[in-house]
Amino acid sequence: MSSVDTAPTAPTATGANGDWRPRIVRPAEVGVAASPEGLQEFLGGTDIGRLLVEDRAVVFRGFGVSTGTYDGVADLLLPDRLAYVHGNSPRTKVGRNLYTSTEYPAEFEISMHNEMSYAHAWPSRILFFCDVAAATGGATPVVDGRLWFESIDPEVRAAFAPGVRYTQNLHDGVGFGKSWQATFETDDRAAVEAFLDGAEAEWSWQPDGTLRVTQLRRATLEHPVTGTEVWFNQADQWHVAGLGEDAAALAEIVPEEELPQNAFFADGSPIPAEYIRHVQEVGMRKAVNVDWEVGDLLFVDNVSVAHGRRAFTGQRRILVAMS
Incomplete structure (x- = not known):
């Protein structure tokens, strides 16, 4: 594992045990007006790519x-917003490639x-926006991917080293889980087939119209700039043991073989439930909470940092876009 890393140009908050925390940027600290225009002014004079590499989450x-x-700010942080194609979380599209963060x-x-991270290609940047804060709870926990990786039991890390095999059964409009139409934002089978071929996935149509997809992916990843190795998979969110x-x-x-989604070791053998629970527990224990205030933006390096969601009461509306 590479030890190359980059020190931040501005202080990054740390917890009592020295763990990393996201940087918080406020108008007075960067000398701009407390307005969307002030934020645009700050971002216009900032190397955003470097900011994200150094601070990992802001x-x-x-x-x-x-x-x-929102759009005026988001366009500076996410020049090319991605559609949530092949996403497995329940979401509603509410703007220009802008979605509800989840409807779980x-x-x-949410672990x-x-x-x-289960896909052939993933967003490098994520931007969360707080439109409505929960009455109680509802924080977005974030965890340093390197810390998560290094905190997982070596036996578990070794078992996952060859990768993760993900399976999906996407129904044709009626059934458990998401339909293939909602997953790929199209009802064109040929377009879906072309996408999956480009993603190096195995797929087949079942007699009832269900689309069965299998993907072999990595369990860890090296950050493209720093070389840091991080835990980078969603086996625990696809495996039955991690879904409640x-x-x-x-x-x-x-x-x-007919479950909406599942995860296996790379060779197709089952992943022990205790491994799944261990990975989830470590990730949540090492995470730090971002407690939302209305108007907050959370900008995340999607390789360096993993995220989740705490339970909540009341109305909560967090929107998300990716690039």
Whole structure:
């Protein structure tokens, strides 16, 4: 594992044990107005790529960003917003490649993950925006991917070293999980087939119209700039053991090969449930919370940093875009 890393040009907050935390940027600290225009002024004079490599995650707070002024700021941080094609989380598209962060029930936590790390290509940048803060809870926990990797038991890391095999069964409009139409944002089979071929995935159409997809992906990744090795997979979010009681109940009535999604070791052998629970527990324990204020933006290096969600009460609306 490479030891190359880059020290930040500005102080990055740390916890009591010296762990990394996201940097918080406020108007007074960078000498601009407390407005969306002030944030645009700051971003216009900043090497954003370097900022993200050095700080890994940045919260822009106190600039009064709203849904009406979001695009002007977001276009500086995400020059080319991506559609959420082949995404597995339930979301609603609300703007120009802008989505609700997730529609997973409020009472459940979402474990740590790098967005679309199961895919052939993934976003390098993610931008979260707080439109409505939860009444209680609802923080977005973030974890340093290197810390997560190094904190996982060596036996578990070794077992995952050859990679992860992901399987999906995407129904044709009726069934458990997401449909293939919603997953790929099209009802054109040929377009889906071309996408999957380009993604080096194995796929087949089932007699009932279900699309079965298998992908072999890496379990860790080296950051393209720093060379730092990080934990980079979503095995725990695809494996039945990581999805709670409802998924376990579903697994009792649906054959394993027909589950909406699942994860295996690279050779197709089953991943022990205790490995899945260990990975999830370590990620959540090492994470630090970003507690939302309305108008906050959280800008994340999607390779260096994984994210999740804490349970909450009340109305919470966090929007997300990727690049």
